[in-house]
Amino acid sequence: MSASTAALRSEWAKLSSVRSTGWTLFAAFAVTVAFGTLVSALSNARYDDLSRADRIAFDAAGTSFTGGVLGQLAMIAFGVMVVGSEYSTGMIRNSLAAVPRRGLFYLSKVTVATGAALVVGMITSFTTFFAGQAVLGSHSTTLDADNVLRATLGAGLYMTLMAVFSMGVATMLRSSMLSMGILMPLFFLVTQILSSVPGAKKVAHYLPDQAGNAMARVVDKSDVPYGPGGGLAIMMLWVGAALIGGYLVLRNRDA
Structure with missing residues (x-):
């Protein structure tokens, strides 16, 4: 067995044996689907009260994805717990003793x-899309409509x-405590506040969660200076910077 294969198997054993990570992934699924379905049902009930402009701009697929606001918090918790x-x-001492090549250890854990996060x-x-469209009734859309499959992915x-x-991070x-203490308020409160402040709105557009929202959008929003592709590029830059920073710290600091 090669060192890389052994490292991957070891990381899978650690991930699958910790119940909290599994429950966190389930929570990401449950809250996203539940909240997205609820918002979709409310949107369907209030659709007739919308103005003509709001009806034209109504994003049936995006509405079902609103649960991601809460689901992302569970995904943040999952990512933090895996490392923290x-x-x-x-255990970090034992892990690095078993896999002395820190780059291999880090790559295996992240991979x-x-x-697991990608599958969930x-x-x-897809579950929240179908659940949301089911309760949107006549205002729903389908996966084969323009840009809907792309938004779902x-x-x-x-x-x-x-x-x-x-x-x-x-x-x-x-x-774990410090990471959660920074990331949770940042994405649950700070970015939402910045997005509502005219002077700070342009900066907020380039934060990870705002870029992620663009990735799941079907109907263009005039106040966002980029589309889904731009959102993906911005998100990848944030992820790349975080991973590189993490590797540099792991490589240069004692366990």
Whole structure:
């Protein structure tokens, strides 16, 4: 067995044996589907009250993906826990003793966790899409409509990338508590506040969660200076920076 294969199997064993990570992924699925379906049902009930302009701009697919606002928090928790548990339990010393090549250790951990997040993210995005469209009734859309499949894949990919971004941040900070203390308020409160402040709105557009929203959008929003492709590029830059930062810290600091 090669060193890379052994490292991947070891990381999968650690990931699958920790119940909290599994429950966190389930929470990401459950809250996304539940909240997206609820918002879709409310939107359907209030559709007749919308103005003509709002009806034209109504994004049936995007409405079903609104649960991602909460689901991303669970994905952040998953990414932080995957890395942070190594430091909080002291397992990082044993892990690095078993896999002395820190780059291989880091790549294996990120690869396994990313695969798990991707599977859950895609299942979540398609489930919440179909659930949302079911309650939207005559105002629903279908996967073969323009840009809908792309938006559905984008929603699942965004959830995955948010987990990967959080892994990079947690590796840099080496603490689950500190990572959660920064990331949760940032994406649950700070970016929402910045998005509503005219002077700060232009900056907020380039934060990870705002870029992720663009990835799951079908109807263009005039106040966002980029489309789904731009959102993906911005998100990838954030993820890349976090992963590189995490690797540099892991390589240069003692366990």
